[in-house]
Amino acid sequence: MHTNLNVHTAEKDPPVRRWLTAAALVGVALLAGACGSDPGEEAMGDGAAAGDTASDGRGDDGAGGELTGSIEIDGSSTVGPLTDAVAEEYAAEQPGVTVNLGISGSGGGFERFCGSGDTDISNASRPIKPEEADLCAGNGIEFIEVRVGTDALTMVTHPETDFVDCLTTEEVTTIFGPDDPATSWHQVRSDLPDVELAVFAPGADSGTYDFMVEDVLGVEGSRQDYNAAEDDNVIANGVIGTPESWGFFGFAYYQENADALKALAYDAGEGCVEPSVEAAQDDSYKMTRPLFIYVKQESLAAKAHVADFVTFYLDTVDAVIEDVGYIPAPDAELAEAEEKIAEALGSETRE
């Protein structure tokens, strides 16, 4: 071992000390910075006075781009990309406004929205539950429910599976439900061949799963022995790679893999309907779920940039929604939402 006792250099600072001192100084500086900027401190835009909010649509003040502040949004991972697309367009108009978007899930989103109250908008792929609404009420948080789009759930199978084109609700229950789940296609429908059925589907914690089990099938729970995937791309890959398989996910994932997958029509009791944008819009395809944003009234009133963003959202959503892979909400509902928002904003200016 080479030892080197530098007793004679005791007066000089070793390099280690210089680095440590520098680091400490930088650390102190950063801490000072942290104490200076609290979360939410930069949220106050230029519209703190309620009287500044426009009362009809976005009027002319959109083009100027002088709004500043941040908007906190969280919730469904399905609606998230849609809100993100709108935020992307909005950033071009109002670069001073930062949209912070999380995807904690519809439930997680409501928890923040109603519980800790730290989000301005909550994305949801289902309506708010009664207990969640109670939580909001209990914390004095008033909100407006806004329907922004539709997601069509699509059942898929391997393209070479030619013996089945359409499934009824009962048949889907046999495939995915909890009681005596089918292991062969023959058990699903007696005129189908006796070949092994491979199931690929979202896991029990996802909103898509909840929707299928609770809303479409109306059963309690599902079969337990399927290929459960958190990532819909894995479901797609599984179905693509496995003949005689069955899977389901959002329409966007079918569209992206349309040449490698075969979509199955769904018979909710009124005949087989294939999934498509048109069929979902005119409600003939029944396996659809509504997409919402829930807007905090207080944020709408107090923050001009939130009001501006929400109005922009309703104006722009139809232009971007198909890029993201969803289906536009019925026009009537969008118009109704616009009215609700305008009313909320208008009533504030009168005060």
Next chain:
Amino acid sequence: MGLSTPAAASHRALADLRRPRGRRATEAAAHAVLLVATLAGIGFLAVLLADILRDGVPRLDLDFLISYSSRHPEQFGVLSSLTGTLSLMVLVALFSFPVGVGAALYLQEFAPDNRFTRLLQVNIANLAGVPSVVYGLLAAGVFVYFLGFGRSLFSGAMALSLLILPVIIVASREALRAVPTSIREAGLALGATPWQVTYRQVLPMAMPGVMTGTILALSRAIGEAAPVLVAGAVFSRRATNEPWKMGEAFAAMPVQIFDLVKRPQHAFQIEVAAAGIVVLLGALLLMNAVAIVLRNRYSRRW
């Protein structure tokens, strides 16, 4: 058992000497086996890297680094999450290095041999095995909610710092342990105080090993998605993260990459995600390079 002293080792070596046949073959075999072992691990991961580079490099350009996220794969950029990750790196290094080395110094050099010290050791070893997601839960419970820092860059940095602290401590302790006691004794004999000896003799000698441990730990921290996700990293935002804006919402590259791979569009899943990974690895390489330079400087001096 295998514990050896010079005497026992030479004894066994002599015994082996009496078996001349096949020794050269065994030697060559041993050498080959170990070389294969070394290259196998590296090789497997090299395949992975080659795959990523092939998919990601074509997509990489300056715009990718300075643009924000988009629903259009061609316009997508990682500016927000990249600045978030870089800021996290800085903050995590600033916090965990001094605290980690400090704790290691205490435990290895100054702590008395009593039950409390043993408790500390067991505790730190245990913390090294706690899953990264639990550190996210911890950061969420303590920093986001209890202390009220919210889903901020600071909370994310704390989640990662606490995650890698045990690793830094354990590795630093090993490095300190390797410094011969004679160094300390000599320093004290010449009249230096314990702290002087530690600071000017022991620590510099141990620095290369300390830096190794820190490099490994920081590399891991930067690539972790679970803790920052639970501590509140956003899915998307169109603003940059600077280290001094610790109260702001933040994005992080591993979370961004995780999201990209889950999107339906193939362009996102493959090219954009791979490009994002290349950027993240580039940031890691940069950090590693700085650390290696620092380590070599200290190695040469002492």
Next chain:
Amino acid sequence: MSRGTARANPLARSSGRPGEKVVLGLLFACGALSIVTTVAIVAVLLVEGSAFFGSISLVEFVTDTRWQPFGEPGSAGFRVGIAPLVAGTLLVTGIGLVVAVPLGLGTAMYLSEYARPRARAILKPILEVLAGVPTVVLGFFALTFVTPLLQDIFGARTIDIYNAGSAGIVVGLMIVPTIASLSEDAMSAVPRELREAAYGVGATTRQVVARVVFPAALSGIVAAVILGMGRAIGETMIVSIAAGNLPTLTVMPGAQVQTMTAYIVQAVGGESARGSLTYQSIFAVGLVLFAMTLALNVVAQRVVRRFTQEYG
């Protein structure tokens, strides 16, 4: 990770100037922070976890063979036996160690005893860079490269699209740099005199490594392996992505499993409402995980202390 140096470490005995007491106090605080961290973790886990055990009996938790904590508690499909998750974790970790210990130690031995300085100077930084590959990336590597490879070798019937084997192998690869680097540091620290003595009586490199260096560095090596094992148990992303999310009580590497960590990730990102039994189960699993690693480390500490050697 040895102790017992207080007797050998002269610094612990002598007193310093008053200013230095402050420094020592600071160092102590750094060390004590680990206690604070543990207390905080336990607190966070206990707050919700104890609520879980208020509703679920410990017997059921330990003995039930199914883990299905989603849906309505009390319904037929709601089962909260943790055995499948523990089995999943142990299976993946076991496979990981089978891969990582030979590769990691082999690499360490090669780098420390056989490699020329130039080779070492190249390979060691490479190892460190590889240690930085994000686990998210490794997870997808396992799913998109290793799994198809295994399916080609063993057939798609034996290897599911999600399986413990792919995840285990990649987890093992992930901890190779950790084990290799730290073991190599431990081996490098073995004094040259020991090696020279052995070479002096005619030992070959292999004999020196096996009989002198390895035993002498054993405590550091065991520390490295334990650190690696701890990481394997706590690994979250690779298993989430590649091992699957279907809790299965099995020892088959080709089967889909769910580890305790993967369950936590799944449930945290899912739709469970705060205060629900599903939400509380996250923390119950966290407690079990924490207890497991604690037990592992206590045992390891005892083992390490027996193998420790000091070199003055």
